[in-house]
Amino acid sequence: MKYFFIPGCLVMLMMAACSPSSKTNKEYRKQAKEYARILQEYPVRDSAGLNYAGDWVGTTNFSMRRPNFVVIHHTAQNSCEQTLKTFTIPRTQVSAHYVICKDGTVHHMLNDLLRAHHAGVSKWGNNADLNSSSVGIEIDNNGVDSFSNQQMMSLLVLLGRLKRAYNIPTANFIGHADIAPGRKVDPNRTFPWQRLAEQGYGYWYDTTGVQVPADFNPVQALRIIGYTIQKPESAIASFKLHFVPSDSSIVITEEERKILFSLQKKYE
Structure with missing residues (x-):
């Protein structure tokens, strides 16, 4: 195998070792290490800047927070590449755990147990902080077009894995528009919610023989x-x-x- 050198990276012939993700992956690892350092800190300094070292007793009974919702979005951009760039520029302050391209490629951008910035100001039931309790999935779509079969097949596989891994209830597969009514409209009207519900990701209705009570609100x-x-x-x-x-x-x-x-x- 032949190698050649380009300032900043060693490249294997026929391989893009200097991929656009190299820099952002490095930043991801750096930030993850910083969070890990904070979690391992002792004596502990809390968010108020107070040190409680004398009263600290480390419990052995704890675990990582686990997602309980999946929120589905469309990207409202023109390509997967554009979305990946948007989600790796610090100034945008937006992100998602997964991005699904038109050809079905799935980009995993953030550990499921970490908090992505995808839901914004939102509410579902009594939950007013969906970012802290959900996995965000962005599907490459300009907001008007229908979703490709490759995208839907990849999405269904991903949803199955997430549901099994975190025991996510059927009711908790929702869209961005559901949690931010009047502010968001994604995924768009062409999204096949019934298809998802038939596979156990969200509920659908059956009005066969339904009689609505007179006092129904x-x-x-x-x-x-x-x-x-x-x-x-x-x-x-x-x-x-x-x-x-x-x-x-x-x-x-x-x-x-x-x-x-x-x-x-x-x-x-």
Whole structure:
């Protein structure tokens, strides 16, 4: 095997040893080591800058935080390469655990047990810090196009692994628009949520034979499912984006009341 030298890196012929990720991988390792150093620190200095060394008794019963949600996004960018660059520039302060390209390639960008910056200001049920409790998956998509079959096949494999690894409940596979109604609309209307639900990643409805009670409150059903109802019209829009993508109105039809009633029973 022949080698040749380029300032800054040794390159094997026919191999891109000086890949664009080399620098960011180095920064990742540096930051991970710094966090590891802090975790191993003794005497312990807490976030308030106080030293409690005299009162410190190290417990033997602890573990890493584990994700309990998966939040799915579209990148709203024009290529996987553009997204990878965006997520490796410090000034952007945005990231995800995984990025899935149009050809199905999956880039794992952050350890699942670490906190990515993908959810932003968001809420689902009583959880107001999704970044701290979720895995973020970004799918390469400009926000309008449909998702490729290669992407969906890779996504389903990844979701299966995450569900098994962390025992993530079926109800906790959600979209960015679900947790940030009125602020986010991803993944877009072409995303096949029903296909995911059929594989056990999120719930879907069945309105066969459904009789909606006269006192049924559709807005409260949205709350039970997980949506924040501070702005009901935004919650309705996000609900429809996920479950009734063909309807972009904020009026709940009789059929959609049945859908909500069916879903409420699953999430209760």
